[in-house]
Amino acid sequence: MLKRPTVSLAFLLIFSVAAHGADGLGERLEKLFDEAEHLTPLRTVAIAHEGALVAERGYRGHSPARAANIKSASKSIISALVGIAIDKGVLQGTDQKIAPLLQADLPADVDPRLQQVTIGHLLSMQAGLGRT
Incomplete structure (x- = not known):
């Protein structure tokens, strides 16, 4: 190997x-x-x-300048960044609801269930939303 x-x-x-x-x-x-x-x-x-x-x-036709889907590695990176944001007081904690944080970017016809989704739900992939 x-x-x-x-x-x-x-x-x-x-x-x-x-x-x-x-x-x-x-x-x-x-x-x-x-x-x-x-x-x-x-x-x-x-x-x-x-x-x-x-x-x-x-390598093999790929360029470092082009964005890449890093799949599961993004989970670890996002978790670390959320931890840093909580430590610095940017976020309150994993129980914080995301809708107020994203209010300016949410569409008018957003799924009402999104109002209950927390940062913790997203980190544990338990938001109950459709696949991306």
Whole structure:
């Protein structure tokens, strides 16, 4: 399986940059990108360092500049962002109803059940709304 060597290579790259700076970074990135190309389900790779995009590459006709459906990974990302928003006081908690938050963006003929949906319902995929 090629996933572990590629992940290991990515960690080596990150720790190498931290320990030795950016000298030879281009060569290390090329090696990482070449290794990543063998992961056939992989479409794009983007590498950021200290908040700045360092390098990116697309494979098999895919482009890093094009939006991608990241499926279930979005659940973890959204959950983390909601947790941060709650911690910072932007959101009240998972029992908070979403309709007041989205009022300006809701259509006039919105399903009345939406008034009862909470952030927690959305996070646990229990909103009772149709599939997207």
